[in-house]
């Protein structure tokens with residue numbers, strides 16, 4: 001299929017033949033392109049569009065897709081993804097799609113478009129997530145996981161079934177509130193239904209309106225130094241949110257008020273604790289310039305941590321329990337490992353290196369069903385992606401899901417097999433191609449925090465219970481920034497003391 005004589009901008013089918021998807025090297029005819037494009041619609045409707053994108057021809061080629069208001073160059077191969085995110089990362093800025101998230105995150109690290117300001121803020125935040133600080137949060141994470149098990153025991157008493165997705169969201173909110181604020185905000189936040197906000201984000205991504213909005217505002221403000229980071233597009237989208245999804249916006253406002261109240265309490269000394277991320281952010285100082293965060297920036301960073309950290313980790317954990325229920329042999333190996341290493345005592349950060357299967361279960365879950373399904377960048381200057389010429393302003397979409405299912409990297413990519421991630425099995429190219437936290441300079445700043453949280457939660461739960469599926473099929477994935485269960489994930493917990501009496505003495 002590869003066409004070595006292809007010109008740097010020539011596509012198949014050629015641009016004079018109207019269609020929605022084209023390839024650079026892979027010779028796909030006009031009718032075939034239409035056939036493949038038309039099949040996308042039902043796949044969008046039943047939420048399997050990611051699996052479909054993975055099976056489209058030309059996995060190592062660029063694909064060019066046209067949708068209303070936008071044109072995307074799509075990359076799915078390890079080499080091209082690495083080129084965009086790492087090797088030539090300075091040529092790629094965050095794309096306007098992130099303005100949709102900025103509705104909730106403000107201009108925190110995830111949605112910062114201004115390279116210089118982002119770099120300064122990253123220097124402030126990075127040390128907060130250093131191993132020393134992260135390890136210090138382990139006892140709090142384990143305590144939250146133990147409380148969650150107790151809650152599940154109580155709630156399962158009624159009909160024996162729990163919504164694991166809702167429980168994981170509640171647990172990650174609990175971890176967030178204890179680690180970020182050193183206080184329990186699950187009460188004030190209990191009215192916030194993240195689901196609604198995510199649905200609003202999902203709609204925003206699908207309509208692509210952030211693109212023209214961002215460009216118009218950047219054009220209007222071009223003479224101002226902060227045009228890239230303007231709040232105008234997100235204010236317009238917030239206003240639209242109040243019309244389209246008022247309940248989601250009310251939830252967001254409520255969460256913002258809780259966060260602002262806590263910032264004020266820390267500033268005034270009403271809360272004097274220093275063992276939390278908020279206190280660390282307040283004390284953070286840029287070693288190069290001595291710069292310290294304003295309250296607005298702390299607000300944005302905290303909303304970013306809540307938004308970027310809670311749902312992603314809850315998604316990973318929800319799928320862990322679903323996949324383990326589908327693979328009892330992997331679940332049994334997990335139970336044996338945690339019983340042997342931990343017995344009944346609480347897990348610590350130091351235990352993790354002796355829990356390779358636990359960590360492999362988390363890593364394989366995030367490979368098979370990555371919580372963040374794709375990333376987007378805008379080219380600043382000309383570039384060349386596998387022979388295809390990229391012009392400045394082009395939007396490049398990196399489909400993490402497709403990368404994690406690439407046939408050239410993974411043997412049986414659709415199968416759940418945690419043993420791939422045992423240190424003795426993992427090849428270098430696989431390590432580089434499994435990037436649930438992204439890669440390069442904009443990689444997740446909290447990856448070690450999130451990995452530790454997920455592994456400690458899995459180990460703590462596996463000491464005490466197992467989940468069985470109650471539905472024959474896996475619940476479908478939602479298609480938004482994250483790919484968690486679309487709706488409730490009902491499962492039946494089985495408490496191990498009753499199921500395996502002999503093990504309690506291990």
Ligand code: HEM
Nearest residue numbers: 109110305308309312313371372437438442444445446450
């Ligand atoms: C399993 C859980 C998580 C996953 C899969 C995940 C994934 C990601 C990914 C893929 C990115 C890169 C986005 C891009 O390149 O466009 C990212 C960035 C980020 N994440 Fe996470 N994340 C997780 C947990 C967390 C947590 C717990 C926090 C905070 C407490 C967090 C905070 C951030 C921040 C601040 C960034 C922006 C980094 C920057 O641009 O400098 N994430 N995350």
